[in-house]
Every structure is written in C-alpha cells, then in structure tokens.
Amino acid sequence: MSQTPPTPPSVPPVPGYGAPVPPGDGYGNSTPPYGAQPGGSYSPVQEPRYNVLAIVSFVSAFFISLVAVITGHMALGQIKRTAEKGRGLAIAGLVIGYVGIVGGIISIITLVVMAIAGIGLFATIASNYDPDDYSYTSDPFTSTSAPDSLGGDLTFEAGNDLDANTVAQFADPFIIDSEWTVASPDDGNGNWSYLDPSGLCTVSFHQGGLGDQVPVTSGDDRATTTSFLAVVLDTEDSTISGQATDSTISYNFEDAGLVDTLLMQGTDSDGSNWKLAGRAFGELGSGLYVDVTCKSGGDLESVYDTVTTKAAITVF
Numbered sequence: 313m314s315q316t317p318p319t320p321p322s323v324p325p326v327p328g329y330g331a332p333v334p335p336g337d338g339y340g341n342s343t344p345p346y347g348a349q350p351g352g353s354y355s356p357v358q359e360p361r362y363n364v365l366a367i368v369s370f371v372s373a374f375f376i377s378l379v380a381v382i383t384g385h386m387a388l389g390q391i392k393r394t395a396e397k398g399r400g401l402a403i404a405g406l407v408i409g410y411v412g413i414v415g416g417i418i419s420i421i422t423l424v425v426m427a428i429a430g431i432g433l434f435a436t437i438a439s440n441y442d443p444d445d446y447s448y449t450s451d452p453f454t455s456t457s458a459p460d461s462l463g464g465d466l467t468f469e470a471g472n473d474l475d476a477n478t479v480a481q482f483a484d485p486f487i488i489d490s491e492w493t494v495a496s497p498d499d500g501n502g503n504w505s506y507l508d509p510s511g512l513c514t515v516s517f518h519q520g521g522l523g524d525q526v527p528v529t530s531g532d533d534r535a536t537t538t539s540f541l542a543v544v545l546d547t548e549d550s551t552i553s554g555q556a557t558d559s560t561i562s563y564n565f566e567d568a569g570l571v572d573t574l575l576m577q578g579t580d581s582d583g584s585n586w587k588l589a590g591r592a593f594g595e596l597g598s599g600l601y602v603d604v605t606c607k608s609g610g611d612l613e614s615v616y617d618t619v620t621t622k623a624a625i626t627v628f
Contacts, residue, residue: 313582313608318380321495323404323626327587342380344624345404360395360396361396361397361419362398362401363396363401365398365402366384366387366388366391366397366398366399366401367401369387369405369406370404370408371405372403372409373404373405377409377411377412377413377416378408378413379409380409380412381410382483382626382628383567385406385484385485385565385626386481386626386628387405388403388484389482392494393504407411409449414472422568433607460586464479464563465563465571465572466563466569466571466572466625467572468537469533471595472533472595473595474593474595478628479520479596479627480598480625480627481625481626481628482517482519482600483519483565483625484623486622492507493507495507496515501520502517502518503516504516504517505517508610508615508618510610510618511605511611512608512610513605513606514603514605514606515602515605515619517600517601517602518544518599518601520598520599521597521598521599522592522597522599524541526592526599527539528541528594529594531594533593533594534572534574536593537574537599538556540599541574541576541588541601545588556575556576557575558572559573559575559620560573560576561573561602561620561624561625562622562625563571564624564626565624566621566622571624571625573589573590574589574591575588576588580605583607583608584605584606586604586605586606587603587604587607587612588604589602589615589620596627602619604616
C-alpha cells in the first residue's frame with residue numbers, strides 16, 4: 313500500500329543566499345547615539361562618521377589659526393565622547409593652528425622691531441643732513457600701533473550682542489590630559505565629569521538649552537544666569553542673588569579673554585566642599601556650568617582655578 317512521504321521540515325534560508333539579514337545597532341553596542349532617546353530607532357550598521365569640527369579644524373588651520381585651535385579642542389572632546397573618526401585631523405588642526413598663532417605673534421614682533429629700527433635709521437640719516445640745504449615738513453614716526461588682542465571679554469552686557477545662531481560650549485582640555493580620569497561620559501544631554509589627578513575632586517560640566525524651567529530676562533544675562541542657577545541648585549532666585557559672587561571662566565582659550573559668571577559655593581552634609589560657576593546666554597537660549605566638589609583633603613581652590621582657567625567657554 314503506497315503512502316505519501318512525509319513533508320520534510322522547512323529549512324530557514326541561509327544568510328547570503330537571498331535571505332534578509334537583521335540590521336544591527338550600527339556600532340555593536342546598546343548605547344543610543346548622542347541626543348537619541350532610549351528605546352528610539354537605530355541606524356543600520358555603518359562605519360563611524362568623521363567628526364565635522366575635526367574637518368573644520370584641519371581646513372581652517374591653513375586660513376584662520378584661532379578657529380582651528382577652538383574647533384580642534386571641541387572636536388577632540390566630541391570624538392572622545394562619541395567615538396567618531398577624525399582625531400588625527402583635529403590634532404593636526406590644533407598643531408598647525410598653534411604654530412600659526414605663534415608664527416603670527418613672531419611676525420608682529422618682527423614687524424614692530426623692524427619699524428623701530430627703521431625709525432632709528434631715519435632719524436640718524438636726518439640728523440646728518442645740512443639744515444641749510446634741506447628742509448622737512450613732516451615729523452618722523454614716533455610710535456607704532458599695538459596689534460589687536462586675540463579674544464576679548466564676554467561680559468554679561470556683551471551677551472546681548474551675540475548672534476542667536478551661534479552655540480556656547482566648553483572647550484574641554486582634560487580629554488587629552490592623562491592625569492585626569494573620566495568619571496562619567498557625556499550622557500547625551502550635555503553632562504559629563506572627571507576626577508582630578510588627586511582623585512579627591514570631581515569636576516562636572518553641563519551645557520545645553522535653558523528649556524521651559526528657566527525664565528529668560530531679555531537683555532539681562534545676569535538676571536537670566538541667576539534664574540538658571542536657581543533651577544540648577546533647586547532654590548529661589550533671591551537665594552542666588554543674595555549669595556552668588558561675580559566670577560569668570562576663560563573665553564575661547566586660556567588667556568584669550570574672560571566670560572562673566574556667577575559663583576555659588578558651600579559644604580555638603582558629608583563634609584565635601586564645592587564651587588559651582590554658571591553662565592546663561594539669553595540671546596542663545598542656553599546655559600553652562602561647571603561644578604567642582606572635593607572630599608576632605610582635596611584642594612578645592614587649586615582645582616577650581618585650574619578648571620576655570622583651562623576649560624574655556626567658546627561661542628561658535
């Protein structure tokens with residue numbers, strides 16, 4: 313008696329022979345990209361892209377050295393946090409940019425020295441002329457103009473003159489300092505932190521939009537900064553106004569200029585001492601702060617001075 317042979321079990325198609333391959337997360341990990349919300353969609357597998365600021369730094373190094381230095385530091389900070397390509401370009405932009413700045417300073421000094429020497433030679437020649445045979449109707453140069461300063465100060469009042477399309481960020485130098493340890497990488501919302509070389513002080517950075525919680529006082533960055541710090545420290549504006557002192561953070565890069573900030577300080581219940589300096593930009597709708605908290609034995613003053621000198625605020 314004939315029987316119908318049993319139907320063989322179906323065999324799933326082998327990848328590579330027409331069957332679709334499930335997409336990966338793009339980078340082999342579960343961490344969402346910068347700015348993505350947990351549970352959001354992911355891109356298909358692809359190579360890490362080049363950091364835009366790294367490219368800008370390298371290209372601008374051949375034209376505008378200051379821009380190359382600023383964007384180079386910013387690019388290295390982003391690359392360290394996002395694993396993008398372009399570290400070599402950013403470092404090259406920094407090196408070429410710094411060389412360009414130093415070369416420019418040397419050129420200016422050389423021109424000034426040559427101008428002074430030329431004035432001296434002119435005066436010497438003029439002193440040997442017979443006044444009975446020659447006369448002069450103009451005075452020789454007696455001074456030269458000083459070169460323009462690289463940078464300047466960004467006061468509370470100067471914040472009103474910022475272009476609303478620009479962005480305020482920290483130029484973070486500690487990403488390339490092996491003595492500083494990353495305590496927490498960027499969380500995607502503009503928050504990250506380090507441990508200082510002693511391991512006793514934590515330095516926390518924040519940069520981002522003011523949101524709906526911070527009221528913006530039009531034309532008054534000091535008042536907006538007061539409201540910003542009140543939200544950060546979960547207190548009232550009047551508390552900030554009564555206790556905050558004026559302080560500064562470097563502008564663009566070390567020794568280039570200063571940014572006006574408000575400084576709050578205190579002691580936590582565990583005995584840790586802290587200083588928090590912040591600045592809000594009403595025209596840009598953004599705020600930045602740096603918080604230095606030291607356990608017993610940590611040198612709060614020294615670490616705070618180092619951070620506010622080297623970790624400059626840039627507006628780009």
